[in-house]
Amino acid sequence: xxxxxxxRLLNSDWHDYRGSGLRRDLIxxxxxxxxxxxxxxxxxxxxxLADVRSSLKELRRLIRAIVxxxxxxxxxxxxxxxxxxxxxAVSPFVRRLEKSSGGYAFPxxxxxxxxxxxxxxxxxxxxxxxARGEPARIKVCDNxxxxxxxxxxxxxxxxxxxxxxxxxxxxxxxxRFRAKRKARTINKxxxx
Numbered sequence: 001x002x003x004x005x006x007x008r009l010l011n012s013d014w015h016d017y018r019g020s021g022l023r024r025d026l027i028x029x030x031x032x033x034x035x036x037x038x039x040x041x042x043x044x045x046x047x048x049l050a051d052v053r054s055s056l057k058e059l060r061r062l063i064r065a066i067v068x069x070x071x072x073x074x075x076x077x078x079x080x081x082x083x084x085x086x087x088x089a090v091s092p093f094v095r096r097l098e099k100s101s102g103g104y105a106f107p108x109x110x111x112x113x114x115x116x117x118x119x120x121x122x123x124x125x126x127x128x129x130x131a132r133g134e135p136a137r138i139k140v141c142d143n144x145x146x147x148x149x150x151x152x153x154x155x156x157x158x159x160x161x162x163x164x165x166x167x168x169x170x171x172x173x174x175x176r177f178r179a180k181r182k183a184r185t186i187n188k189x190x191x192x
Contacts, residue, residue: 004125004126004129004151005036005039005121005122005125006063006122006123006125006126006129007149007150007151008036009036009056009059009060009063009122010060010063010064010067010149011148011149012025012026012027012032012036012056012060013025013026013060013064013147014026015145015146015147015148016145017141017143017145017146017148017168018145019145025057027053027056027057027060028053033049033052033053036056037052037118040117040118040121042113043110043113043114043117043118044113044114044115044118045113045114047114047115051115052115052118055115055119056119059087059119059122059123062080062083062084062087063084063123063126064149065080066080066081066084066126067138067140067149068140070130070135070136070138071138071139071140071149073136084123084126084127087119087120087123088120088123088124088127090116090120091116091117091119091120091121091123091124092110092111092112092114092116092117092120093108093109093110093111093117093120093121093124094108094109094111095107095108095109096109108121108124129151133151134157136157137151137152137153137157138150138151138152139151139152139159139160141160141161141162141168142160142161142168143161143162143168146161146162146168148162148168150162150163
């Protein structure tokens with residue numbers, strides 16, 4: 001199962017996890033944007049890329065504001081939920097009952113194509129995670145330089161670092177080890 005579109009969108013605000021201070025907005029990267037919108041590409045037709053970018057950035061800002069509160073166990077202000085519901089209200093979706101291999105499916109399908117359908121689908125996925133998943137499993141990597149958002153699927157819900165290509169857990173262990181070693185060296189020098 002691939003990463004949910006709302007998670008990929010949030011993590012498009014890339015930070016160098018190693019602490020260089022570099023930051024990149026992947027939405028501005030044509031190759032990343034092309035890969036991200038690929039599932040919706042046929043329905044985006046003549047929508048200007050500038051509109052796609054600005055809509056994705058605005059949605060990312062809204063979802064990130066909610067996630068940042070959930071990740072530290074703070075309540076989400078009604079204003080943010082209202083903003084999210086406003087996005088959902090203009091989404092052109094309906095439910096459709098379909099026969100599937102295991103019986104029936106009840107998917108959400110776009111009534112009309114376009115940017116609103118893409119934004120609505122991403123927002124609906126986030127809403128489904130909040131409503132049917134476990135919001136407490138939505139976390140932000142403890143590496144202050146990374147800030148990657150992830151859904152903690154560990155059995156005891158104890159993950160503190162992302163597990164992407166960054167290896168933040170290993171990096172943080174190495175940093176702690178080096179800090180302890182440096183502190184021991186300094187303490188020896190003070191005593192000696």
